[in-house]
Amino acid sequence: MYRKFLGVLFGLQVYALSTLAQSSELPYTTVSLQNLADFKPTGSNWKIVGDVFYDLNKEGKGTTKSGTGVLVNDLSGKSKEQLFTKLEHGDLELDLDFMMEKGSNSGIYLQGRYEVQLFDSWGVKVPKSSDCGAIYERWDDKRPNGQKGYQGHPPTQNVSKAPGLWQHFHIVFRAPRFNQAGQKIANARFLKVVMNGVTVQENIEVLGPTRSAGFPDEKPTGPLMIQGDHGPVAFRNIRYKAYETELVTLSNLKLSAYEGKFKSVSELALLTPKREMAIEVLAHQASGSRDNFAGKIAGTIHIPRAGEYVLSLQLPWIPAEVNKTVRNGAGELTIAGKKILSIDTEDGGKTSAKVNMQAGDFPIELSYYKNFGLWYARSNDITLAVEGPGVPYMALNQMIRAEEPVGEISLLAKDEPVMQRGFVNHHGIKHTHTISVGEPGAANYSVDLQKGQFLQIWRGDFLETTPMWYGRGETQLSVPIGSVIELSGKPSLTMLANQNAVWPDSNATYTNLGYDVDKSGRPIFKYTLSGASVRESFAAEENGRKLAHSFTITPGATGNGDLWCLVAEGADIQQLPNGLYAINDKQYFVELPGKEKPLIRNTARNTKELLLPIKSTNNVGTASYSIIW
Template sequence: MFKLSSKSHFYWLLSIGCGFVTQRTMAQPVPMPGISIPLNDMSAFADPASNWRIVGNVRADLNKENTLTTDKGTGILANIPPAKNPTGGKDLFTNLQHGDVDLELDYMMAAKSNSGVYLQGRYEIQLRDSWEIRTPNVHDNGSVYERWDEKRPEGQKGYEGHAARQNASRAPGLWQHLKISFQAPRFNTNGQKTENGRVIRVELNGVVIQEDVELTGPTRGSAFPDEKPLGPLRIQGDHGAVAFRNIRYVAYDKPRPELLNLKYAVYKGKFQKDADFGGKAPESEGATTVLSASVSRIPNEFLIRYTGTLRVLEPGEYQFNLGVPGGGGILKINNQTVIAPSEWNARGKATLPKGDLPFELLYAKFVDWAQPGLGLAVAGPGIREYAMSDMAGGTGEEVDPIIVDAPTNTMLRSFMDMPGEKNTQGRTLRVTHAVSVGSPEQVHYTYDLDKGALVQVWRGSFLDTTPMWHDRGDGSSRPMGMVQRLGAPVLFLTKLASPQTNWVADTTGSGYRPKGYVLDESDRPTFRYQSYGASVDDKIRVLAEGKGIQREVTVTNPTSDLYARIISGTSISALENGMYLVDGQEYVRIDDVAGAKPTIRDSNGRQELIVPVKGKLIYSILF
């Protein structure tokens, strides 16, 4: 505990255990709520053509190219190409004119369809059915499309395209989620461009596939040959059937706060305990234009006090993110504490009026092994989070990720956390006997040896094992691609007195005994276990063209009334030809259940697809 002067007091409690893990100075920004583009009619769009319509539901058939089926209603924007001229549709422009923007939406592609979102009508993020693609190029889903110059030699006319880092796409007819952060080009008062636009980040189905892509000019097919501070969103409508919902945006069009008359004073000492340096002369002091830890030449046991003025041009609520590695800090604005005494990283928020407001920031460094650094970021109404500091030395200890690829069939044992699922203590559920199986087709899965359960499947890169092997590690790994989690794992097989009996929550009474696995000639496992007196072989294989996985379960001497729970979800809908749609996120296809009849049933507020087991069952998950 300590106090800084007779007029400025602050206290913090530092508690660092021997198991402390260094944190990054600047945490990820908290998402801001967006403004919805209404989809109850077409009034949000300028002069929409007849191929665009508002509907209440939409479906795609995997076997019908460029085709969406719709139902009447509202909430979904659909592009239905003219039947006689599939490429005769027109693009759609919003009435919204945007500069810097965060855009978030759901979209659904028809089979073999193609579309795109043009930021400011000029810079395209490609939307495409890339389900069967292993290595994306600039034409595939989530890519920043290429620029084009007819004057260049053949084979070089297209340039500066940026392919998605990995294929994180879902199958046609499944809803996909896209998040884009865009920074518009900058212009001076004479209208001359001073800075290129940038795609700051693109996230597809939870996977970051683009970061910090500079846009030197409009991409191919731009609606405008020039560049401007503002422009409309444009959705491509002349290439294929596509649907959208939940379109939201945050526009960043307000002026940033400015730090003025910034002064610093550096005091020598270990300001971790009670101390009063009200009459103590600083080691150094002066004026500066930026917050930085570099104003102190003392490597450890020092305190920097910044004072000045924060000029706020846009009143409203502001969020502050303070990083002070190896010590603690406090932030005051307008004579109010915004970030209370804290260590390493902290956040705070304040409602600020327009005007010049008193500013004070303190950073005490007293942990000798940490590198000094000072980071302060701010976000506010119409203002994207940005750093007010130089961040020099402020990121703490950087950790190189430990990545496991799967160029061949690959297996890894680890713990596996299940976000969204809770254990009996209310914490994130952890599968403790998980085996993750990777494939060169870039479709992977995790299996729970404790229950004979398929835990998750995913497309893209294999595993991030940094949490498992860095430093002391916690034994866990993380999937790196587009993940389809299949809920809290339960026994795949159980006895039911009737099709409506609750599924057994654990292995009690089942006689479940894991028997390991055997590998085939390609190093692909077949898991073996005993349950209810039967011997079970559980073989999971990647489907052709990486479209998903197929599971073949063989049960020798099955007991009577034995059932398999194939899938669970909030909503399961029966389609044609043994297909089921689960939560709009994956398909289940029944391939062979020896004549048994699958049943969709309600259970604890969810739905389950179950089937009686007569010896062998085969089904596929397509995603």
């Protein structure tokens, strides 16, 4: 017998999703960093502060400011204790920011037993299982010398930032499983470790506790442990989702199939289905035409526990590029007779909603239709995904198809710079006249040649070109392989009437003149701006730890005003004690040559800009700075 809802949808909050990746619409639980109340009693080395500074070039020179929100391991005293949470977790999704001091070492232990390594790995070419983002090795003193450490897993690539910058981890962990007798029947797994936006570990099985674990045994639950006896480290924005082992399920699925053209799903109530069949997966599996059909899928949904759930639905034959005059399809999801989700052509085939539900089994029905197919939206599969209390984001009864295997088509910059023209996504907008340049030191960047805009930088293996070069090149995009920092995308140079004038989003006086290639294989971009001739260049320095950006300007009939260089824009810009400028909440550093004094100003967008005036010597203007990340 089906149980009734605890309540109805509150407000039927519907969201259009850009993808069916995890939407994070259910909130994380935050570990409070107002004090240490969420942690077990520990040594005096662990402190709550308001801000932290680690010098890029010097060990042991860290300083803090009073306040709250940042957790630091201060080893200036005698205490070197580990830190344990009061939280005892099994399956866990963990999200946090961290900052390393130069040369420092630490680790995050899931259940106090399985370590994700924290290390100052900035600039390391070939990462090992001791580098940042690694699953650290296990240890056995009984093994021969040189083999005592074993079963470590290096990160797939090194995307570590410089000491003193905030970095990010997103960790999805599955705890070991035990039977009723307490015997382990499945090992712990790191389903995913994402570092600075790059997946560096995926589906890694851990056969037992790693070295220096807080506990030698294995159990269904345990606390988070942060290593405190190795080196200074800081944390902020620690949050998590804890999961149970019982999941949402769909069962007893039955498809009623209809044929013809339709205008709404409500028409199906008046029709007799052409065929009925039991199915196991969510897809229109009835034989016949791939188009001009409708269906009703009825079944039972099992909700393991009461609470707020997010349900997401995608009908892939409805494209995101909507032609509102053509009705291609629609869909509707009901649970226990109540409408939960509704997709129309204007929705672009995707929608989601929150709903309060009671634990139990409920009747579920999905109605839909499709009038015609599009060459780029051929699939008749349906994706219904759910996230809820103790339930991770998961697609229910998803169709798994054996597709033609496609290897990654990629460009690497091994021994010399590599240039690639193509399309680039920047802040969700496709730029079609771009060039990306990969440096052997993994300091890569993209520039919009049509508009003279510096778009992005990233550290990694350069470009994946599969979307450009495989098949018909569906998206035609070149995709950075690495950790991307998207810049403002405004023109690098412009003429300002005065230092308070607004920096433009584009320059009407910009004319692209192409680029030369220097002896090292790097492009030198050429253009005119307000009558001035500009040569703009980039170069990786210090094995890729810095990206130098330089301009040489020959003035012309420039008109009124002075020429300025936009070095950086961010939510905040602050000069550090070591002379560097921290941009956008310590996302990256800017280094200025000599005693150059920039203009730092507020904008109407509630951001800050760092500007350099173009100074002329012998009738030639120059500007230069370096980005460090």
